[in-house]
Amino acid sequence: MATQLSKNKENTLTGDAIIEIVEMHKWYDDFHVLKGINLTVKKQERIVICGPSGSGKSTLIRCINRLEEHQRGRITVDGMELTNDLKNIEKIRAEVGMVFQHFNLFPHLTIVENLTLGPIWVRKTPKKEAEETAMYFLNKVQIADQALKYPGQLSGGQQQRVAIARSLCMNPKVMLFDEPTSALDPEMIKEVLDSMIELAREGMTMIVVSHEMGFAKSVAHRVLFMDYGQIVEANTPDEFFDNPQHDRTKLFLSQILH
Amino acid sequence: MEAIVDKKEVETIKPPVTQVGVVGWIRTNLFKGWLNSILTLITIYFLWITVPPLIRWAFIDSLWLSSGAECHQIDGACWSIIPANIRFITFGFFPYDQQWRPFVAMGLLVALLFYSRNRHHWKRHLVYAWILGLFLMGLLMKGGIFGLTPVESTQWGGLPLTLLLSVFGLTAAYPLGVVLALGRRSKMPAVKTLCVMYIELIRGVPLISLLFMSSVVFPLFLPEGVNINALIRAQVAIILFTAAYIAEVVRGGLQAIPRGQYEAAESLGLNYYLTMRLIVLPQALKIVIPPSVSILISAFKDTSLVVIIALFDFLKTTKTVLNDPQWMGFSAEAYIFAALIYFLCCFFMSNYSRRLERELERGL
Numbered sequence: 001m002a003t004q005l006s007k008n009k010e011n012t013l014t015g016d017a018i019i020e021i022v023e024m025h026k027w028y029d030d031f032h033v034l035k036g037i038n039l040t041v042k043k044q045e046r047i048v049i050c051g052p053s054g055s056g057k058s059t060l061i062r063c064i065n066r067l068e069e070h071q072r073g074r075i076t077v078d079g080m081e082l083t084n085d086l087k088n089i090e091k092i093r094a095e096v097g098m099v100f101q102h103f104n105l106f107p108h109l110t111i112v113e114n115l116t117l118g119p120i121w122v123r124k125t126p127k128k129e130a131e132e133t134a135m136y137f138l139n140k141v142q143i144a145d146q147a148l149k150y151p152g153q154l155s156g157g158q159q160q161r162v163a164i165a166r167s168l169c170m171n172p173k174v175m176l177f178d179e180p181t182s183a184l185d186p187e188m189i190k191e192v193l194d195s196m197i198e199l200a201r202e203g204m205t206m207i208v209v210s211h212e213m214g215f216a217k218s219v220a221h222r223v224l225f226m227d228y229g230q231i232v233e234a235n236t237p238d239e240f241f242d243n244p245q246h247d248r249t250k251l252f253l254s255q256i257l258h
Numbered sequence: 259m260e261a262i263v264d265k266k267e268v269e270t271i272k273p274p275v276t277q278v279g280v281v282g283w284i285r286t287n288l289f290k291g292w293l294n295s296i297l298t299l300i301t302i303y304f305l306w307i308t309v310p311p312l313i314r315w316a317f318i319d320s321l322w323l324s325s326g327a328e329c330h331q332i333d334g335a336c337w338s339i340i341p342a343n344i345r346f347i348t349f350g351f352f353p354y355d356q357q358w359r360p361f362v363a364m365g366l367l368v369a370l371l372f373y374s375r376n377r378h379h380w381k382r383h384l385v386y387a388w389i390l391g392l393f394l395m396g397l398l399m400k401g402g403i404f405g406l407t408p409v410e411s412t413q414w415g416g417l418p419l420t421l422l423l424s425v426f427g428l429t430a431a432y433p434l435g436v437v438l439a440l441g442r443r444s445k446m447p448a449v450k451t452l453c454v455m456y457i458e459l460i461r462g463v464p465l466i467s468l469l470f471m472s473s474v475v476f477p478l479f480l481p482e483g484v485n486i487n488a489l490i491r492a493q494v495a496i497i498l499f500t501a502a503y504i505a506e507v508v509r510g511g512l513q514a515i516p517r518g519q520y521e522a523a524e525s526l527g528l529n530y531y532l533t534m535r536l537i538v539l540p541q542a543l544k545i546v547i548p549p550s551v552s553i554l555i556s557a558f559k560d561t562s563l564v565v566i567i568a569l570f571d572f573l574k575t576t577k578t579v580l581n582d583p584q585w586m587g588f589s590a591e592a593y594i595f596a597a598l599i600y601f602l603c604c605f606f607m608s609n610y611s612r613r614l615e616r617e618l619e620r621g622l
Contacts, residue, residue: 067525090529093524100518104516104519104522106519118528166526167526
């Protein structure tokens with residue numbers, strides 16, 4: 001599997017950029033969270049972002065679908081720049097899937113209703129077709145048998161896989177993962193990572209905030225290390241883990257790899 | 259091994275008689291400790307001196323179908339006041355020979371309410387059924403076409419008036435309250451200020467003064483010759499009043515919805531309207547069912563305040579009967595009857611809300 005993905009790594013990345021971030025700054029009131037981020041993500045590229053808590057990694061990916069607004073610089077997603085007077089932010093969000101740390105499934109809807117909500121109301125897909133797509137993706141994350149249950153009846157790992165399937169039903173061009181395994185019990189992490197690896201194999205563009213270094217090694221084209229609101233280091237996984245350049249990266253890696 | 263116990267030994271045995279059954283129940287619930295026992299004895303004494311006379315008054319010495327004169331001869335309750343005046347109590351000054359019309363209107367309303375009880379009927383056709391139903395009710399009450407004699411709304415009274423005021427009032431106030439709650443949480447300062455001002459202003463004023471204003475002050479501002487029906491003015495006052503309270507309750511529910519729900523909805527590409535309608539409000543309104551029902555119940559009872567602007571609601575018609583010399587002095591019986599009707603309506607509401615809560619429970 002790892003070799004297959006590595007091969008995949010070589011021959012992609014010739015595509016166009018799908019996300020471009022130029023000199024982007026963000027403040028929470030007076031607090032300078034992101035300080036001059038420059039990042040270009042190509043189609044089908046897979047990036048893992050790591051870094052200590054409070055370094056701004058989550059804020060960065062939340063800026064990409066404008067759950068957070070940036071104050072300076074430029075973010076372009078799929079050819080559309082994110083600005084204040086953007087009328088159709090919903091259109092961009094529909095193209096960018098997001099998976100949250102705490103799943104954020106809709107507790108009052110069944111699993112299949114969670115999955116069909118976006119397609120039916122945003123994409124205007126007919127209900128029957130949306131349900132077929134939903135079942136296809138539920139099969140893919142291997143929980144089709146839970147389709148008629150409510151989120152509260154599922155385990156954490158199952159809920160997170162439903163959340164992944166929910167994003168996929170929108171047929172997004174990019175998938176953002178905000179610490180998708182941090183809230184899970186250890187024995188459930190693997191089932192979620194497996195779903196994400198499957199997705200990577202199919203060539204999805206992915207930006208993953210995570211400390212799962214095994215996942216980063218086998219799947220990512222690039223690993224980014226963030227600290228104090230800056231991208232300190234960005235490199236291929238091999239270089240990043242075997243030969244970190246920056247002191248802060250070395251320190252961080254020594255802390256999380258033991 | 260020796261650890262294996264004889265099967266007979268592990269068989270369960272019955273607990274002591276003093277702890278189960280009637281005796282056990284009485285011991286644990288009525289005579290547990292000396293304070294408990296004293297309270298029980300005092301309660302039994304009070305029941306002994308109040309209940310038998312009450313039963314004697316209400317059922318044994320009472321008259322059910324007699325004239326007022328006969329009633330004055332006895333000591334017991336004179337329930338005859340109810341059947342003898344039931345049509346006036348129920349329909350007020352509605353023309354006597356036309357009283358089948360409010361009767362049918364009320365039947366229609368009750369049928370609609372019962373039909374709406376079932377959550378599987380909550381589809382688009384139900385909305386049409388309600389619009390058609392309310393229109394028919396209005397038509398029946400007012401008349402004027404299809405050969406129905408027109409009846410002025412000043413002649414409407416009794417139970418139909420109470421029911422119409424509350425059902426119309428509550429159905430109109432709820433959506434208005436939701437809009438106000440959303441407005442109060444709006445990011446637009448003008449909308450927010452307006453909603454806060456409205457809610458605080460209305461909540462700071464008793465309903466009775468709103469009714470006075472709608473009947474006394476408001477007409478002063480109208481140009482001469484323009485006259486808005488007293489019933490509509492009262493209705494509007496009730497709607498505006500109830501909406502402010504509902505708004506605050508709904509706001510509490512909105513605050514209970516975690517930010518992650520908004521973010522998940524937004525990241526799917528849902529706009530504000532769809533996020534609210536599909537994700538936030540269904541969850542928030544479910545949380546606020548119990549406090550909402552409290553508001554609905556008190557609003558229902560508050561409709562009796564319309565008497566102060568000369569509308570004859572159910573309580574007022576009951577009171578009016580007591581002015582009849584033949585029935586004078588039987589106020590206890592009349593008021594007990596009125597209380598019973600109010601209680602039945604409110605009990606239906608709270609009972610229904612509990613059922614609804616249970617049904618929605620499995621979703622969360």
